[in-house]
Amino acid sequence: MECDLAHPLLSSYVLPTKTNNLKKPTWRSNEMSTRKHNVPYLIFICAIASVSGIILGYDASVISGVIDPLTEHLSLSPAESGWAVSNVILGCVIGAWGVGRLTDRIGRKSTLIITAILFAISAIGAALANDLTWFVVYRLIGGLAVGMASAVTPLYIAEVSPKDLRGRMLGMQQMLMVSGQLVVYVVNYLIAKGAAHEWIVSMGWRWMLASALVPCVLFLIMACFMPESPRWYAMHNKKEKALKVLTSLSNAAHAERLYSAIRGSIAADSASNDGQPQRGILKDKKASYILWIGCAIAVLQQVSGINILMYFAPSLLQNVTGNTQDSLFQSIFLGLALLAGVSIALVAFDRVGRIPLLRWGALGCAAFLFFTSWAFMNEAKGYLPVVGLVGFIFVFGLSWSLGAWLLISEIFPNRMRAVAMGYAFCSLWVSNFIVTQSFPMMNRSPVLMEHFNGAFPLLLCGGFSVIAFWFVGRFLPETKGVSLEHIEPLMLSKSRRFGHEQPLITPESVSQSKP
Secondary structure, eight states, X not given: OOOOTTSGGGTTEEOOXXXXXXXXXXXXXXXXXXXXXXXXXXXXXXXXXXXXXXXHHHXXXXXXXXXXXXXXXXXXXXXXXXXXXXXXXXXXXXXXXXXXXXXHHHOHHHHHHHHHHHHHHHHHXXXXXXXXXXXXXXXXXXXXXXHHHHHHHHHHHHHHSOTTTHHHHHHHHHHHHHHHHHHHHHHHHHHHTTOOHHHIIIIIHHHHHHTTHHHHHHHHHHGGGOOOOHHHHHHTTOHHHHHHHHHHHSOHHHHHHHHHHHHHHHHHHHHHTTTOTTTOTTTSHHHHHHHHHHHHHHHHHHTTTHHHHHHHHHHHHHHHHOOHHHHHHHHHHHHHHHHHHHHHHHHHHHHTOHHHHHHHHHHHHHHHHHHHHHHHHTTOOTTHHHHHHHHHHHHHHHTHHHHHHHHHHHSSOGGGXXXXXXXXXXXXXXXXXXXXXXXXXXXXXXXHHHHXXXXXXXXXXXXXXXXXXXXXXXXXXXXXTOOGGGHHHHHHTTOTTTGGGSOOOOHHHHHTSOO
16 A cells, blocks of 8 residues: 655654564554644644635725725715725625525535635726726625625634634634735835825725735635535535545544534434524524524624724824824734734633633723723824724734634534524624714714714724623623534523523533543
8 A cells, every 4th residue: 555655644654664573664653543633734724714814804904095095086975985995895794694505505615715716806896997886896796705705714714623723723814814904004005105195096096906916816826725624524424525634634533533423413403403404593592592692793893893993094093193194104003903912812712711801802992992082082192092092903803803703603503503604794794884884974074073073983882892791791601612513502501591401511511522
C-alpha cells in the first residue's frame, strides 16, 4: 500500500530504521490513532473559510469613505444618501433569508464560492455606475452576497470545529472581517490623501469600491482547498465522505463516534418533525423559542450602534473635525480598536465564557456611548469624542462583535441550524437597515442637531446596550464547551415554559459527554 508522506495528515509519519529486528512503522506518539484534534489542518481550512470574512468586512465598510463624495457627485438628498448606504441591507435580508435552504441543498462550500462571485460583480459594477439607480442595483447584489456569507461562513466553521475550539475558530472569521474593515479605512484614506477634493468626488470613490475585487479573487483561489462540512455530508447520508473529513480533523475512532452522534441527532430531529426537518421550525414551540433568542441577539448587536461607526464614521467624526481627510484618518483608529478587541475575544470566549463578556461588554458599550454623547453635546473638540468612540468600539470588539456571531452559530439544534441562522441573520440585516437608513436623517436633522449636536443616535444606542445587558442575563445559558449535538436542552433550560421539562443541565456536564 502506497503512502503519500506529503499529505498534511501524514506529515508526522516516521520511517522505520534498519536494524536486525525489523519493526513495523510507528507513528510519533501514536498521533493518528490517539490525537484529539488535527489543529494545523483545522486552522488551515477555517482560515480559508474566514477569507470570506475579509470580503464581508471590506464590502460593509468601504461605503464609509464613499458616501460623502458620492452624495456630492450625485447631489443626493439626506434620504437618498441613507438609501445609497442602506439599500445593500435589503440584499443582505434576501441573501440571509434564502441561504439556509440553498446551503442545505448544494453544500456550504459551493455557497461560499457563489458569494465571492457575487461580491466581485458588485465591486466592478458599483465602481462604474454613473447614476444612483445602477449604483443601488450593484450594491444590492453585493448585499445579497453579504447576507449569504454572514450566515454560511460561521455555519461552516461551527460545523467543522470541535466544541472546545469553536470560539477561537469563529473568532478567526471575525478577526479577518475586522481586518477587512481596517484595511478599508486605510485604503480609503490613502486614496484620498493629498488628492484634490474635486478628484475624490469624481473618481476617488470609484477606486475605493473597485479595491474590493482583490479579496474576492483571493478567496476564489483558496476555496479550492476547502473540504465540505462533514455535518452536511452526514445530513445527506454520505458516510464515507463525512468520515474522511472527520478523520482528517481528529482520528478514525473519534470520527466514528462523532458521525454516529450526528446521525442520531439528525434522526431524532427528523422524527420529531415528521420527517420534515426544515418546515416545522415556526410550528415547533421549542424550536421557535430558540429561534426567537437567536434573532434577538442579532438585533441587539445591530442597535448597539456599531454600524453607525462602520458605515458613517467619517460623517460622524466630521461633526467635530469639520474636515474629510481628518475624519478618514481618525476612522483608522476605530478599525484598530475593533481589531484589538476581537484579538482578545478570540481567546477569551473559550476561557472566560460567553455570558460574562456579553453582559459586561453591553454595559461598557453603554458607558462609552453616553460619554461620547456628552462630548458631542458639549461641543468638545480635539480627540475627546474620538476617545469615547474608540473605547466603545474596543469594548464591542471584545464582546458583541464576536459574541453575537458565535452564539447565533451554536445555539440552534442540527435540524434547524442552517435555516434558523438564515432567519437570525435576516433579523440582523433588517435591524441594520433601519439603523442605517435612519442615521443620516437624524444626523442631518436641524432640530436634533440644535439640541443634541449629533449625539441623539448615540444616546439611543446606549439605551439599547443597557437592554442587551438585561436580555443576556435573563435568557442565555452559558454554552462554552457544549457540543452542537447537546445544545437544545441547555438552551431550553432558562425558559419559564420549557425549563422545568429539562433535566438539571450545566455546561460542564454537557461538555464532558461524548463524543
